Amino acid sequence: MLKFVIIISVLALFYSFISALKIKKYSEGTEKMKEISSAIREGALTFLNREYKVLVIFIVVVFLILFFFIEKNMSYTFIIGAILSGVAGNIGMRIATSANARTANAANKSLNKGLKVAFLTGTVVSLCVVGLGLLGVTVLYLIFNEPNILYGFGFGASSIALFARVGGGIYTKAADVGADLVGKVEKGIPEDDPRNPAVIADNVGDNVGDVAGMSADLFESYVDSIIAAMVLGTIVFAAKGAILPLLLAGFGILASMIGTFFVKVKGKNLHGALNKGVFSASFFMIIFSFLLIKCYMGSSDLFFAVLSGLFSGIVIGLSTQYYTSPDNKPVISIAKEAQTGGATNIIRGLGVGMISTVVPVLSVSAAIILAHHFGGLYGIAIAAVGMLSTLGITLATDTYGPVADNAAGIAEMAGMGKKARERAEALDAVGNTTAAIGKGFAIGSAALTALALFVSFTEVAGLESIDLSKPLVIVGLFLGSVMPFVYSALTMNAVGKAAFHMIKEVRRQFKTIKGLMAGKAKPDYKKCVDISTSAALREMILPGLLAVIVPVFVGIFLGVEALGGLLAGVTATGFLMAVFMANAGGAWDNAKKYVEEGHFGGKGSEVHKATVIGDTVGDPFKDTSGPSLNILIKLMSIVAVVFVPLFL
Numbered sequence: 001m002l003k004f005v006i007i008i009s010v011l012a013l014f015y016s017f018i019s020a021l022k023i024k025k026y027s028e029g030t031e032k033m034k035e036i037s038s039a040i041r042e043g044a045l046t047f048l049n050r051e052y053k054v055l056v057i058f059i060v061v062v063f064l065i066l067f068f069f070i071e072k073n074m075s076y077t078f079i080i081g082a083i084l085s086g087v088a089g090n091i092g093m094r095i096a097t098s099a100n101a102r103t104a105n106a107a108n109k110s111l112n113k114g115l116k117v118a119f120l121t122g123t124v125v126s127l128c129v130v131g132l133g134l135l136g137v138t139v140l141y142l143i144f145n146e147p148n149i150l151y152g153f154g155f156g157a158s159s160i161a162l163f164a165r166v167g168g169g170i171y172t173k174a175a176d177v178g179a180d181l182v183g184k185v186e187k188g189i190p191e192d193d194p195r196n197p198a199v200i201a202d203n204v205g206d207n208v209g210d211v212a213g214m215s216a217d218l219f220e221s222y223v224d225s226i227i228a229a230m231v232l233g234t235i236v237f238a239a240k241g242a243i244l245p246l247l248l249a250g251f252g253i254l255a256s257m258i259g260t261f262f263v264k265v266k267g268k269n270l271h272g273a274l275n276k277g278v279f280s281a282s283f284f285m286i287i288f289s290f291l292l293i294k295c296y297m298g299s300s301d302l303f304f305a306v307l308s309g310l311f312s313g314i315v316i317g318l319s320t321q322y323y324t325s326p327d328n329k330p331v332i333s334i335a336k337e338a339q340t341g342g343a344t345n346i347i348r349g350l351g352v353g354m355i356s357t358v359v360p361v362l363s364v365s366a367a368i369i370l371a372h373h374f375g376g377l378y379g380i381a382i383a384a385v386g387m388l389s390t391l392g393i394t395l396a397t398d399t400y401g402p403v404a405d406n407a408a409g410i411a412e413m414a415g416m417g418k419k420a421r422e423r424a425e426a427l428d429a430v431g432n433t434t435a436a437i438g439k440g441f442a443i444g445s446a447a448l449t450a451l452a453l454f455v456s457f458t459e460v461a462g463l464e465s466i467d468l469s470k471p472l473v474i475v476g477l478f479l480g481s482v483m484p485f486v487y488s489a490l491t492m493n494a495v496g497k498a499a500f501h502m503i504k505e506v507r508r509q510f511k512t513i514k515g516l517m518a519g520k521a522k523p524d525y526k527k528c529v530d531i532s533t534s535a536a537l538r539e540m541i542l543p544g545l546l547a548v549i550v551p552v553f554v555g556i557f558l559g560v561e562a563l564g565g566l567l568a569g570v571t572a573t574g575f576l577m578a579v580f581m582a583n584a585g586g587a588w589d590n591a592k593k594y595v596e597e598g599h600f601g602g603k604g605s606e607v608h609k610a611t612v613i614g615d616t617v618g619d620p621f622k623d624t625s626g627p628s629l630n631i632l633i634k635l636m637s638i639v640a641v642v643f644v645p646l647f648l
Contacts, residue, residue, distance in 0.1 A: 001243055001296075005138045008250040012131030012392065015257055019124045020095055026117055029105035032414045036200075037101035040406065043204035043529045044097050047536070048090060048212060051167050054537055055086070055160060058544070062159065066152065070645055074152035077140055081156025081223070084136045085216045089164055092125040092215035092399065093207050100203075100406035107407060107427060108420040114427050115263075115270060118403045119277075122396035123260050129215050130256070130392045133157075133223045134249050137230075147230040147242050148460075154227045155642050157220035158635040161213075163544045165631055166491055168213030169624030171536035172205025173495045175528065176623075177616045178502030184612045187510065187517070188604055192409035195516055197509045197523035198502055201532045203409045208536075209623055210402035217631055218395050221442050221449065222249075222388050224634050228452035229381035235459065236378045237297075244296065245385045248306065251288035255281045256392025270430040274397045278317070281390040282310055289386070305371040305379035309386030309448065312367035316444040317394070319359035323352060324586035326429060326594040330356075334591035335611060339600055342613035345591070349614050353584025353621075360579050364447045371448075377455045384448035387441065394441050404428045429593045443578045446630035450571045453637035457567065460644045466564040476554055476562035480569025480636075483550060484577045487632055488625040490543045495620040498535030505531055547632050551639045555647035563640055563647065571633045578629035585622020588614040 028034045059082050066075035099121040107114025140150055179198035183189050192199055226245045233241025259281025263273050286307065293303045323330045330352045338345035371383035404427035410416075411424040458466075466473055505528055515521035555563040592611035600607040 001247060002138055002142060005134060005246045005250040008253050009131045009135035009138065012127040012253045012257070013135070016124045016127040016131060019120050019127070023095065023099050023102060023117060023120055023124065026102040027105050028101040029108070030414060033101045033104060033410055033416075036410050036413050037097065039200050039525065040100065040203045040207065041097035043200060044093055044207045044212075046529070047171060047204065047208050047533045048093060050533060050537060051164070052086060054541070055163055058159065058163070059156070066642070070642060071149070071152075073144055073149050074642065077144075077149055077152035078156040080136060080140065081153035082160050083156075084132050085157040085160035085219050088129045088132050088219045089160070089212035089216040091128050093212035095121055095124045096207050096211040096399065096403050096406070099403055101410050103403055103407035103427070104410040104414070104416065104420065104424055107411070107423040108416055111270075111423050111426065112264070114404075114407065114423055115273065118400045118407065118427060119263055119274070119396060121403045122399035125211065125215055125399040126392050126395035127253070127257070129219045129395060130222060130249070130253050133219050134226070134246065134253065137223055137226055138246055141230070141242065141246070147227065147234050150227045150230065151638060151642050154220065154224045155638050157216075157223050158631060158638055159544075159548070161216040161220040162547055162628060162631045162635055163540055164216040165213040165628040166543050166624065167536045167540035168205070168209035169491065169620070169628060170494045170498055170539050171532045172202070172209035173619040173624050174498030174502050174535055175201035175205045175532045176619050177495065177499035178506055178528070180612050180616050182503055182506040182510070185609050190412060190603070192412035194413040195519055195523065197506050197525060198528045199409065199413065200525040201502075201528040203406050204529060205532065206402040206405050211399055214395075214398060214627070217627065218391060218442055220631060220634065221445050222391055224453070224638065225381070225384040225388050225445055225449040228449055228456055229378070229385050231456050232378045232381045232452060236376065240297065241378060244293070244302070245382065247292055247296065248289060248382070248385050248389055251292060252285055252389030253392050255284035255288055256390050258284050259390065259393040260396065270426065274400070274430070277393050278390065278397060281393045282314060285310060285389050289389070301374045302379060302382055304374040305382040306386035306389070308367040308370040309383030310389065312363045312383070313387040313441050313444055315363040316360045317441060319356065319363070320583060320586070323356040323583045324590055326590040326597075331587050331590045331594060334587055334614065335594045335600055335607070338591065338595065338607045338610035338614065342610040345588075345610045345614040346617055349584050349588045349591070349618060352587050353580045356583040357576050357579045360444055361576070364444055364575075367448065368451065377452070380448060380455075381452035384445050384452055387445045387448060391441075401428075404430070425593070429590060442627065443575065443582065443630045446578070446634055447571065447575045450567070450633045450637050453634065453641060454564070454567050454571065457637065457641045457644070458564065460641055461560040461648065463560060463564060466561050466568070470561060472558050472562040473565040476558060476565030477569040479550070479554060480566035480571075481573045483546075483570045483636070484574040484629055484632065487543050487546065487629065488577065488581070491625045491628065492620050494535065494539030495624055498532060498539065501531050501535065502528060547635045548639055551636045552643055552646070555640065555643060560644070560647050567637050567640055570636055574629045574633040578626050581621040581626030581629070585618035585626060588618030589622065591615075
């Protein structure tokens with residue numbers, strides 16, 4: 001059975017490789033387009049290389065701690081998890097930066113061709129992520145034949161993901177905020193105008209944050225859910241329980257590959273085209289999982305656990321689409337409120353983000369109840385695997401977003417004309433929603449996976465229950481609940497500080513470079529790229545270290561029960577905050593785009609300026625703090641599991 005899983009994993013990587021070759025066949029367009037694309041690629045690679053140099057130090061230190069104080073084999077799996085997570089992000093970023101100009105050029109010919117190239121790019125990234133993740137877990141299980149050892153693999157993946165997400169998020173939003181506030185609001189020039197010194201840094205940020213960062217993010221979500229299910233499955237069903245999550249993930253990859261063939265545009269219904277692919281993959285996954293579980297386990301009970309996770313993911317995705325799409329009332333209401341200024345726009349966006357948490361919470365709660373009914377605690381872990389089983393296509397629709405965003409930027413900077421820009425912007429607007437849906441899947445699965453990891457922690461620590469009447473447990477609960485706030489404050493402030501320096505630099509260049517505003521002189525793009533790079537690398541360290549240090553500190557000084565309280569607090573609060581921030585940010589962004597389409601005065605109006613302010617507030621919400629909170633709750637849980645020997 002494991003040979004089948006390995007074959008499917010290799011097939012995913014092969015499919016990814018073939019898709020990359022197909023992308024290369026598309027033209028990059030004019031020399032100007034190639035020049036812009038090359039500058040974006042160079043900036044992204046420079047940042048990633050500098051980021052990995054910093055991360056190597058962290059990885060080596062943790063490896064040595066695990067090797068000498070915890071478990072040697074776990075230290076090896078930690079290194080492999082970190083490497084594969086980094087590779088997944090790196091490959092994703094490279095293919096995205098080579099596809100942006102190709103997408104813009106294809107969109108110039110037709111909307112369908114533009115969608116095809118952007119989605120094909122997403123397919124390369126998504127199948128690379130799931131292929132590497134499943135292959136790594138399966139091979140290591142064959143080598144060590146002990147699921148608990150694989151927590152090291154998840155720890156490595158989560159560590160890289162957190163730093164990549166935070167670093168990339170700070171980078172992209174510092175540039176985005178600086179470019180928007182000076183360019184759009186102060187100077188009244190279009191988005192991605194080549195006169196704006198921060199425009200290249202902004203486009204680089206789309207790749208290091210929303211491609212490399214998101215790839216590493218969902219890589220760790222994917223492998224953590226599988227590993228947690230394998231560990232709990234071994235307790236209940238021995239080897240069969242460990243192998244079932246691997247088989248489900250394998251069939252999920254197969255369903256995702258089939259789903260990619262259903263993504264085709266009819267008219268201008270881009271949402272419908274992408275949704276068709278996701279729903280088709282889910283349909284095939286339902287069939288595959290039923291046949292697998294019935295034949296392999298001899299009972300269909302666990303099928304309903306898979307189904308609960310799969311449907312919960314779809315419900316979260318549809319809820320996210322409702323609250324963040326410019327076609328629906330919540331986003332339109334935010335744009336409408338902007339008629340009275342930026343303040344009312346922000347107030348409405350906050351309200352929309354807060355109310356958007358209800359459906360995901362109810363959905364995940366229903367999945368937990370149903371999964372537990374049909375499969376106990378193992379069923380909950382299987383539900384998480386079910387939710388992420390079709391990641392091979394849901395991540396493709398997510399990655400499509402930043403590629404389309406870059407394409408829109410290149411269309412503007414290269415002066416491709418109104419039609420090309422409008423088509424690229426249409427692709428980009430849908431991309432904002434698909435990115436929000438991808439974050440919704442990641443956040444929802446994080447809640448289920450964190451619960452499975454929490455159960456694993458209680459098993460390893462020998463805890464039968466956690467008594468909330470004990471003061472230390474309550475202290476742990478409060479400490480856990482405050483962590484998402486501290487973490488979000490650090491990352492939001494980091495974006496604010498970096499954006500402050502970016503705004504000063506953009507203003508300086510407009511003031512001192514003669515002929516810049518008239519388009520007769522070139523801005524210094526590299527200076528803005530360097531500001532974002534330095535700020536991101538400097539500011540990502542403290543939030544990342546906190547996620548590792550706090551669980552260890554609580555475990556050593558307050559005990560394992562208090563640590564259980566900590567994990568419960570961070571999971572509940574982190575889940576809610578992540579949904580709220582991601583959806584509010586996505587809604588603000590699309591409210592701006594709704595106005596830019598010509599509603600309430602259109603571009604350049606006072607309403608437009610108000611929505612730009614809302615969008616800049618939402619930028620770190622949706623691309624820095626919000627999406628990285630789901631990594632925080634899993635990383636803290638997995639740190640607790642890995643370091644239990646120190647606490648006992």
